[in-house]
Amino acid sequence: MEKVRGLDTPFFLVNKPTFLNNLARLSNKIEGLGTSLRPHFKTVRSLDAIQYLLPDKTSPVTVSTVKEAEALANEGYSDILYAVGISASKLSRIRDLNSKGAKVRVLLDSMEQAQILNQFCQDNHCSIAALVEIDCDGHRGGINPNDPALIQIALLLLDGFAQFQGILTHAGESYHCFDQISLRESAKNEVEAALKATKQLRSVGIACEIVSIGSTPTAHHYQNLDGITEVRAGVYAFFDLVMAGIGICNINDIAASVVTTVIGHNKDKGWLIVDAGWMALSSDRGTENQPRDCGYGLVTKCDGKQIGDLQVTTANQEHGIIEAVNGCDINFEDYPLGCRLHILPNHACATASMHKQYHVFDTQDQTYDVWTRIQGW
Amino acid sequence: MEKVRGLDTPFFLVNKPTFLNNLARLSNKIEGLGTSLRPHFKTVRSLDAIQYLLPDKTSPVTVSTVKEAEALANEGYSDILYAVGISASKLSRIRDLNSKGAKVRVLLDSMEQAQILNQFCQDNHCSIAALVEIDCDGHRGGINPNDPALIQIALLLLDGFAQFQGILTHAGESYHCFDQISLRESAKNEVEAALKATKQLRSVGIACEIVSIGSTPTAHHYQNLDGITEVRAGVYAFFDLVMAGIGICNINDIAASVVTTVIGHNKDKGWLIVDAGWMALSSDRGTENQPRDCGYGLVTKCDGKQIGDLQVTTANQEHGIIEAVNGCDINFEDYPLGCRLHILPNHACATASMHKQYHVFDTQDQTYDVWTRIQGW
Structure with missing residues (x-):
């Protein structure tokens, strides 16, 4: 969608059909x-x-x-x-x-x-x-x-x-x-x-x-x-990597991600540097003690397709470092400077809390909304 | 001060004289x-x-x-x-x-x-x-x-x-x-x-x-x-427990804390439950690999005096659990329901980022200000 490309990164994206599907799944279960x-x-x-x-x-x-x-x-x-x-x-x-x-x-x-x-x-x-x-x-x-x-x-x-x-x-x-x-x-x-x-x-x-x-x-x-x-x-409502790790949802059910831009390559170290640090992702390490530790989040392409071996391994305030894990290498040509990636959150409550607004896309009916988050106590 | 007692917890408190002292210390050093x-x-x-x-x-x-x-x-x-x-x-x-x-x-x-x-x-x-x-x-x-x-x-x-x-x-x-x-x-x-x-x-x-x-x-x-x-x-400017752990400042130089209220006792487990979770403290665990792991923050009384063995050991969204470490016990009578404690942050940048506003007190000249934080990207 044109709109998503026009937004400056990092931002919090909600995939609305997935969100609605998650809501329906649980309410149907409980009402049933x-x-x-x-x-x-x-x-x-x-x-x-x-x-x-x-x-x-x-x-x-x-x-x-x-x-x-x-x-x-x-x-x-x-x-x-x-x-x-x-x-x-x-x-x-x-x-x-x-x-x-x-x-x-x-x-x-x-x-x-x-x-x-x-x-x-x-x-x-x-x-x-x-x-x-x-x-x-x-x-x-x-x-x-x-x-x-x-x-x-x-x-x-x-x-x-x-x-x-x-x-x-x-x-x-x-x-x-x-x-x-x-x-x-x-x-x-x-x-x-x-x-x-x-x-x-x-x-x-x-x-x-x-x-x-x-x-x-x-x-x-x-x-x-x-x-x-x-x-x-x-x-x-959003699901996240912690819930996927427990087995409550699949990765494809995660309705929330942080959209980020590749701002640097460190080829010697095998690092993609992106403009989403803990300010955008949160410092939540909820998968740390799960069978699969997802670092500060797993990486998907803009079409939602997961990139198997990439994860955010380090998060500074406004920098994230993405590495290939499991002994794989990053093919830097696939991730040129300026390209956008999506980071799936460990803990959606924590990641959402870092954002004043959510950018809500419905890829099915091509609509876009901004949802404002209530902040504070 | 009367004003601090009137604010609902949790909130982010800045000790202004300490903040100003931290600023002066470094600018004097660098200009020197x-x-x-x-x-x-x-x-x-x-x-x-x-x-x-x-x-x-x-x-x-x-x-x-x-x-x-x-x-x-x-x-x-x-x-x-x-x-x-x-x-x-x-x-x-x-x-x-x-x-x-x-x-x-x-x-x-x-x-x-x-x-x-x-x-x-x-x-x-x-x-x-x-x-x-x-x-x-x-x-x-x-x-x-x-x-x-x-x-x-x-x-x-x-x-x-x-x-x-x-x-x-x-x-x-x-x-x-x-x-x-x-x-x-x-x-x-x-x-x-x-x-x-x-x-x-x-x-x-x-x-x-x-x-x-x-x-x-x-x-x-x-x-x-x-x-x-x-x-x-x-x-x-604020300093924090990570900086104290490295030896750059003393605990007393930390100008920022989160003020919280005791909302529960679990005497069997030795837990004080407070209304500051990771939403107020952040999930930052920056002291995790330091010689002294401070959990999600150390606890002080309202006068800034550190309570030696208490730290926030668990943080949920709006709940913190405070425990005595090093084999000590909590004397629950010292921390009745409703009493207020201050939590010193692991990482002041991260903790400040969870708050829209800072409540800034100058205990020397008895003034109070609210500072608004710039949010987003």
């Missing part, structure tokens, strides 16, 4: 299992893309920052889950959003946070709904699904000025699974942890309106979602 | 050696800070993107060096800046680039000045100072429509030096490579108006700069 998807906005973070992620303004959405919640609420989206442990300092912004008609739920995993939330609601004559975070695999936060503290926290919220609305868990350790069996086990374990928690609550008569689970690897491997009210996932 | 500093704008990238970096609008400055050059030229700064290998696609923006009165010089290291530049200048009835990049330590781009291609490139420019104005080298490998002797050697080697290149050019009667060298580690270790017309450095 009888539950609903609550997409995580943290990956795409653009209101220009929101119509594709959320069918309507009441569609459930997950955010990782209050800033995203504010942007979505401002556009009229109402069913928002802020899925990072709440701190007192963020509550007034949540209250303000709720007072304007949004329903922003918060997350917590301790009596202390529940007390803080109750106190804030009492002091501010408001009621904020909370989910309790359950730890299903030791990845980050949350309490054990069998921990009696779960009931105590739920009761504290139910008896106080805040609201208890359910539980949430996230199988973050699924990122370390590399075969279908362990992925299915991780998915099953995530479901079971959520159900254990709800069972414990039900045993004392506490209902869970929301039973929220999800991570991109597990979301693609659920077999049965009975008792689960929603699934969260984010990076599935 | 009889040459001038051409600060690299890529670290700070804020026009709000420019008055501290550049004494006046004719002060020399280095940039790593055309976007920075445009921002500076728009403010009237004229002496700009774009220190990334030039590609044809960026030349029209350089021409536009020069036609408005700026003098933006470009960098190249091949006959092919010199031909492209000449052709562009001929076609556009303009003349753009170039420096030739010299490779002093095998770090990235450039040609060997003794390579006869240097004379060929210079002559091609001199005989063509572009201009040849001198040479540039960068001791990027100095980042792998960990003692004073090797730092001094790296600094001396950088100077010598530059002088070798100018000697080769002089031998055929070609003068170098500009002999530009620099990296933050070497810049602090030059002994003699005879024959060098300018020194470039960027990260010295």
Whole structure:
């Protein structure tokens, strides 16, 4: 397309048909299992893309920052889950959003946070709904699904000025699974942890309106979602090399790349120097401990065709160094100064975060859009 | 200060007196050696800070993107060096800046680039000045100072429509030096490579108006700069853990930190969970191969006092996990939910790049400013 050639490099390119295909694949899967998807906005973070992620303004959405919640609420989206442990300092912004008609739920995993939330609601004559975070695999936060503290926290919220609305868990350790069996086990374990928690609550008569689970690897491997009210996932929208390494997608499913220009040859060292460093690619090395370490990204031609042995092996601020790996040599004539290459990201959330805008191409219907990313907290 | 407590976390804080002290330290050193500093704008990238970096609008400055050059030229700064290998696609923006009165010089290291530049200048009835990049330590781009291609490139420019104005080298490998002797050697080697290149050019009667060298580690270790017309450095303005690890600064000289809030305790695992993940800290692991690996950053109290054994060991998008290292335990009572900590960056350029704004405090005269960062390319 003419437009892509006119843009200065480096820039973040979205292949729109691939993006839409990724969205459809997961929503079909989750809806096919009888539950609903609550997409995580943290990956795409653009209101220009929101119509594709959320069918309507009441569609459930997950955010990782209050800033995203504010942007979505401002556009009229109402069913928002802020899925990072709440701190007192963020509550007034949540209250303000709720007072304007949004329903922003918060997350917590301790009596202390529940007390803080109750106190804030009492002091501010408001009621904020909370989910309790359950730890299903030791990845980050949350309490054990069998921990009696779960009931105590739920009761504290139910008896106080805040609201208890359910539980949430996230199988973050699924990122370390590399075969279908362990992925299915991780998915099953995530479901079971959520159900254990709800069972414990039900045993004392506490209902869970929301039973929220999800991570991109597990979301693609659920077999049965009975008792689960929603699934969260984010990076599935773009996909990336980490997800390809885990086996969740193919390289061709990666909808995002950084377009870069060859600005130097170091023939003695076998280096192509390009104008995409970590400012454009991010410093994310998410494939470092995977069976295939992709450096700072794999290289494709402009038609999306992967160049087997080339990867970005070094990233400085505005320079990337591309080398052939596996004992291959670069044929420098194939990559003259000024030629353009695409770098597939290790971690699309991280690479997207380095860009204010995405350049979105639909090669099928020959359209081009610019999507603006919401920045900050 | 009241203001710092009112800001939502995470945010990027600049300790202004420390920042000013870092600037003064290097400019005094370089001026004391009889040459001038051409600060690299890529670290700070804020026009709000420019008055501290550049004494006046004719002060020399280095940039790593055309976007920075445009921002500076728009403010009237004229002496700009774009220190990334030039590609044809960026030349029209350089021409536009020069036609408005700026003098933006470009960098190249091949006959092919010199031909492209000449052709562009001929076609556009303009003349753009170039420096030739010299490779002093095998770090990235450039040609060997003794390579006869240097004379060929210079002559091609001199005989063509572009201009040849001198040479540039960068001791990027100095980042792998960990003692004073090797730092001094790296600094001396950088100077010598530059002088070798100018000697080769002089031998055929070609003068170098500009002999530009620099990296933050070497810049602090030059002994003699005879024959060098300018020194470039960027990260010295903020400093960071990588620089402290190399021994260029002390921890107390680090002028930048990310302020974060404790949002969770995992007492079983010995984890403090904070609201600064890689979105706020960057994924940079620049200390990974240093004698002291600082994870994703070291932790200080709000008064800047370092907490000896705490570091961010894991960074997710909006979560950081802080652990005590060296066999120590965290006393959780010291870090209640809601308490604030500061994270010192591995690499200040990378951490600053994650933020649209810097919150700049002068604890001495109790002033507060917001500096806006220039984003994109």
